[in-house]
Amino acid sequence: MRLRPTLLLFLGLLVAISLASTLNAQTTTSGGLAGVVTDPTSAVLPDADVVILDNAKGTTQSTNTDRDGVYRFFFLAPGRYALTVTHAGFREEKRAVYVTLGPPVSVNLTLEIAQASTTVNVADEAPLVQAENGDVSATMGQKQISEVPNPGNDLTYVVQTAPGVVMNTDSSNNTLGNFSILGMPGTSYHYTNDGVDENENSENLSMTGSLGLVLGQNQIQEATIVSTGYSGQFGGAAGGNINYLSKSGSREFHGNAQYYWNGRALNANDWFNNAFGYSRPFSIANQWAGSFGGPISKGKLFFFFDTEGLRLLIPQIYFVTIPSTEFEAATIANIDSKFGPASASDAFYRRIFDLYNAAPAGSKVASGISPTDLGCAGFSLPNGLGTSIPCSRSFFRTRGRPSKDALTSGRVDWNLGNNDRAFSRIQGQHGLGAFASDAINSVFDADYDVSLWQGQLVETHTFGSTAASQFLVAGSDYDFAWKVKNPSQALSAFPTVLNFWSTSTFSSLGGADWIGAYSVDMRRYQLSEDLVKAKGGHKFGFGASFQRTWWTVPPNTVNAVGQISPQTLDAFYQGGFDAANPSVDFTSLTQSFTSQSAVPVAFLNYSLYGQDEWHARTNLTLSLGLRAEHYSTPVCATGCFARTAGPFDSISHDPAQPYDKAILLNQKHPFSNDKILWAPRFSVAWQPFGVSHNSVFRGGVGFFYDPLQDGLAESFYINAPIYNVYTILGNNLTPNETTSLFKDASASNAAFVNGFAAGETLAQIQSVDPNFSPPALNTSEAKMHVPQYQKWSLEWQQAFGAKMTTSIGYFGHHGIHELVVNPSANAFGFGSFPAGPCSSPPVPPCSDPRFAQVTQYSTNAVSNYHGVVFSLRRQFSGLGNGLIQFNYTYGHALDEVSNGGLFGFTGGGSVYPQDPNNLRGAYGPAEYDVRHSFNANYVWVNGWQISGTIFSRTGFPYTVFDRAMSGNLSQNNYFSSIYAVPARHIDAGVSCGRNANIVSATQPCQPPQFLPDGTPNPGANFIQARCETRFDAGSLPGPSGSCSGPAVSFAQGRNRFRGPAYFNTDFAIMKRTTIPGWESATLGIGFQFFNVFNHANFGFPINESSDPYFGQIPYLEQPPTSILGGNLGGDVSPRMIQLKVQLQF
Secondary structure, three states, X not given: OOOOOOHHHHHHHHHHHHOOOOXXXXXXXXXXXXXXXXXXXXXXXXXXXXXXXXXXXXXXXXXXXXXXXXXXXXXXXXXXXXXXXXXXXXXXXXXXXXXXXXXXXXXXXXXXXXXXXXXXXXXXEOOOEOOOOOOEEEEEOHHHHHHOOOOOOOHHHHHHHOOOEEEOOOOOOOOXXXXXXXXXXXXXXXXXXXXXXXXXXXXXXXXXXOOOOOOOXXXXXEEEEEEEOOOOOOXXXXXXXXXXXXXXXXXXXXXXXXXXXXXXXXXXXXXXXXXXXXXXXXXXXXXXXXXXXXXXXXXXXXXXXXXXXXXXXXXXXXXXXXXXXXXXXXXXXXXXXXXXXXXXXXXXXXXXXXXXXXXXXXXXXXXXXXXXXXXXOOOOOOOOEOOOXXXXXXXXXXXXXXXXXXXXXXXXXXXXXXXXXXXXXEEEEEEEEEEEOOOOOHHHOEEEEEEEEEEEEXXXXXXXXXXXXXXXXXXXXXXEEEEEOOHHHHHHHOOOEEOOOOOOOOOOEOOOHHHOEEEEEXXXXXXXXXXXXXXXXXEEEEEEEEEEEEEEEOOOOOOOOOEEEEXXXXXXXXXXXXXXXXXXXXXXXXXXXXXXXXXXXXXXXEEEEEEEEEEEEOOEEEEEEEEEEEEOXXXXXXXXXXXXXXXXXXXXXXXXXXXHHHEEEEEOOOOEXXXXXXXXEEEEEEXXXXXXXXEXXXXXXXXXXXXXXXXXXXXXXXXXXXXXXXXXXXXXXXXXXXXXXHHHHHXXXXXXXXXXXXXXXXXXXXXXXXXXOOOOEEEEOOEEOOOEXXXXXXXXXXXXXXXXXXXXXXXXXXXXXXXXXXXXXXXXXXXXXXXXXOOOOOOOOOEOOOOOOXXXXXXXXXXXXXXXXXXXXXXXXXXXXXXXXXXXXXXXXXXXXXXXXXXXXXXXXXXXXXXXXXXXXXXXXXXXXXXXXEEEEEEEEEOEEEEEEEEEEOOOEEOOEOHHHHHHHHHHOOOOXXXXXXXXXXXXXXXXXXXXXXXXXXXXOOOOOEOOOOOEOOOOOEOOOOXXXXXXXXXXXXXXXXXXXXXXXXXXXXXXXXXXXXXXXXXXXXXXXXXXXXXXXXXXXXXXXXXXXXXXXXXXXXXXXXXXXXXXXXXXXXXXXXXXXXOOOOOOOOOEEEEEEEEEO
C-alpha cells in the first residue's frame, strides 16, 4: 500500500516549479545501519544473510551482503535492534545495536568458522563508530534527554552539551541564539521535529512558546546535532541541523507522569541582592508532563500521547531610579519660568513626576548605587543640585505576574506491510507570557501570546533489499503577538514613552507602550521525498523538498506613540533642549505613522540533491554530493513593498528630484537575490587498520548556505511612504506644547504624504512646512546574496570496545556574503562621511537631504573559524549503569558582523559597523569567540540515580563605545555605535570578574573616566565622552575642558576586551522504587540543583565610556533557558532547587 504519488511525478513537479522559483532543507526522520561482514582472515563475505529485529515493535527487515561484503538498511526508525548475520559454513553472529537518528551507524562483523556450537550470542551493544561518511554529528539518547537536569525542559538545551557548543549566557541585551556551534552564528541552525520544519523564518530561530521555551522534551526519544552534514540531504542552514525524533508506541503499554515544583524556599539569593541587603524574591514554578503509548492492533498499529506545560510566577527584580524631590522641584520651577504654570509643559512634567513618585518603593532608597553617586550625569545647578544634592532616588522593586504555556501531541504508527510503514503526528500548543512587567506602573505591562499547531505524515517504503524511499507531508500554523495588556489605560496614564538611555539616569516611563500590538500569523506546508539505492559498491541518494510559508501581518504600530529620549539631563530640565547649547543638550523623538492595511507575504523554498557513497574498498568510503537550493525573495501579491529605484549609493541625491522618482511603490518583491545555490560536498571515511578495528578517520569539505532572515521583508513593507518613521530633534518634548517634537513629526508626515502623492520635491514640501523633517528609509544593494560558508573538517574517532568512544577533530570555515545592516548610509559631517547634504545639482560626495536615517542592507561581510574539539563518551555497566560524555573545544572565531547581522549574540558588541565605509576595520573576534570551552553530561544509576551537566569557558569579547557621541551624531544621520578612542596604546588586558562588581568595584574592568572629585582621570584608558573628532581619533583633556588637550589617534579595534569567564554545574539526585502490585511501574522522587554551588557568574562590565559606572559589572550571567522560562526577565543566576516526582511504567 502506498500513501503517496509516485516519486517520478513528485520530482517532475518540483523540477518544473523550481525553474520559476526556490529551496528549503529537508532532514531525515530516521537513521541507518551499515557494515562489512568478513571471515577470520579479513576476507569479505558476499551473500551473507542479515536480519534486524525492531525490539519495540517486533518487526523485522532482511538483506544480503553485496560482493564487497557490505550490508545496508535504510530509513530505520531509531531505537534498539537485534542484528543477526548468518552464512553457510560460519557460526551465526548476533549483536545488540542501537540505531541513532541521522547519519548511519557502522557495525562491522567477523564470522567465525562453524564448529559444534553454531551460534554466538553477544550481549553487549556493538561499538558505535560512524564509518559511512564524513558527517560531523552527535546524538543525544533518551537517557540524556530525560534524566540530565534540563532547566525548563527546553529542547534547545539538549544541544548545549554537544561537542563544539558554546552556550549563550548573556542576558543583558536583546540577543538572539541560545548557543553557537563551532564558531557559527546563533541564528544558523535548522530545527526539525519528526522532519517538520520548526524554524521561525523571520529570524531563523526555533519556534518558541509564550515563555521563550521550546517545549516537548517528554515526547522526544532522541536528538541528533549534525554540525556539518556533507551528505546531500542536510541543508537549510550552514551552522547545522538539529533533528528531534518523537517517541512512538510499542508492543507493550508504557507511559509516565512527571511533576516539577520550585518556590522561593528552595532558592538561594542573587549575589547582588545580598550585596544590597535585599531578600530573595517570591517565585513559583509548576511544570508537568505525562505520556501514554502502546499497541492498537498487535504488530500493526501503535499510538503515543503526550502533554506537558508550565505555570509560573516569574519574579523580576528592578533597580529603579526616579527623580529626586529636589530635582523635580527645580525642574518644575524652570518649566514654569519658561512656559508658564498653566502651560502644557507644566501639566506634562507634573504627570511625569506623579507617575515616578507613585512607583512602589522598595526597602532601599538612596541617591544612587554608591554613596558618592548623585545620579546627575554631569548636570548641576548653582543651588547645589548635582554637586551636593542628588538628582535621583533609587530602590529595588520586585514584580511577578502569572505566565503559562502548554503542549499536547499525539502520534500513530502503522506497519502497513513488509515493505511499508507510516506514522502521523499532531501537536498543539498555546500560552500567555508576561513579556514586560513595568517597574513604575503595572498599567504599562505587556504580554506575549503564542499559539502553534502542526501535523505531519511520514511514509517509508522499501524496494526489495537494495532501495528505499521516504515521503513527508506536513503543515503548521504559528501565531504570535506582543501586545500592551491594556492599551487604552496605558495611553491615558501617559501618552508616549520617555527614555533616559543616553543619560543613564532615570528609569524609562511608559514601558512597552512603544510596541502597541505586534503580531504575525505564520502558516506553512512542506513536502519532501528521499530515495536511496544500493548498487554494487555504491549507495546513491536522491531527494527533493518543497516548502511554502505565508505571513499575515496586521498594520504595524511600533513607535506610533513615539519615544522621546533626552540626550542630556539638562535637555530634559529645559523642556526638551537648551538654546545655549542645542548641538549637545537636545531631545530626540522617534515616531511612526502608517497607512498600511494587513500585509500578506509569502516565501517559497525548494531543494534538490543527489549523492553517491562509494565503498571504494571495504575500509574506505568516499562520498560525493551536490545540493541545489533556491530561496525566493519575499512575495507580496498585493504589492505592499516600497523600495528605492536602485541601491541608495547609486540613485540621484538631487533634492530637486521628486520623491516619487526615488521610491517605487506597489512592489511585489523588496529586492533580488541569488536564484540557484550550488553546494558541492565531498567526504571520506577510512578505517586504516581494517574493518575489524574500531578506528575511523573522517574528513570532508563542502559549501553550505544560511537563508537570509526573512525578517528583512518587514523593512520594506514598513518603508516610506507606507510606514513613515521620523527622528525629530531640537524642540520641546511636551506633546501639546505650542511647538513640540510631536507636532513637528505630525506636520512633517502630513506634508510628506501629500507631497509624495503630488510628485513634489523637497523644496516644495518645505514651502508647506518650513520645519519639515525628512523621513527614514530602508534600502538594499542591487542583489542580495545568500550567506555562504565553505566548511572543512578532519576527525579521528576511536572506539574502545562497545562502551567507550573518543574523537579529536579539526574544524574550520570561511564565510562570505554575510549580512551587513548599515543604519548610517546617509550620514554626513564626521569621519569618512560626506561633509554635508547635497545641493542641486549635487556635487558628490554628499548626503541626500530628502531623507534622515537611511538603513542599507548588503551582503559583503566575511568570517573565519578554526577550532579543535576533543570528545569522550563512556557507557558503563559495572557498579550500576550509565554514561558520561565530555567535550573540550579550543577555537577562534573572527568576523566583521556577528550573528547574522540583525541582532547580536551578546550585549558586549554591536552588529552595526562603526564606519560603514571601512567594513574591514571591524574585522575582529566574533561575539561568540571563546578560546577555551568545556561541557559535559552524565547519568549514573545504582539504586540511586545521579546526573548532571558541567559548563566552563573563557570570557566573551566586548567593545567600549561612546554612546554619548553616537547620540550627538544622530543630528548628522549617524545611528551606528562609535568606538571609544584609546587615550594611548593599550593592550587587551585580562578577563575581569567579581572585583569589578558595581557595589564595590575594587578592580574594575576598565579604569574610571573621572576621579572622585569629578575631574578627568589621567589614568583612563579612553578619551572623554564626546571628544572624538573622527573615527579612532580625538582629543585628550586639557586646561580648558575635557576635549581641549592634545590630539591622539589610536584604534581600539572591535571586540578587543574580554568579559569574565563562566562556570556552572547542575546536579540531580533521584531515588526510584517499585510499586507493589504494579510490576512494571516505578515511582521516583528527587531534586534537581541548578547552579548547585551557587557560583556567581558576573556579566559584561558597563561598556559605555559616558556612563558613571563605566568598567563596573552590574549583573550576573545565566543560562538562556530556565525553570522560569527563557529571556522573560526572571533571575535564575543563583542556585535553584527543583522537586521532581516521576511515575514511569
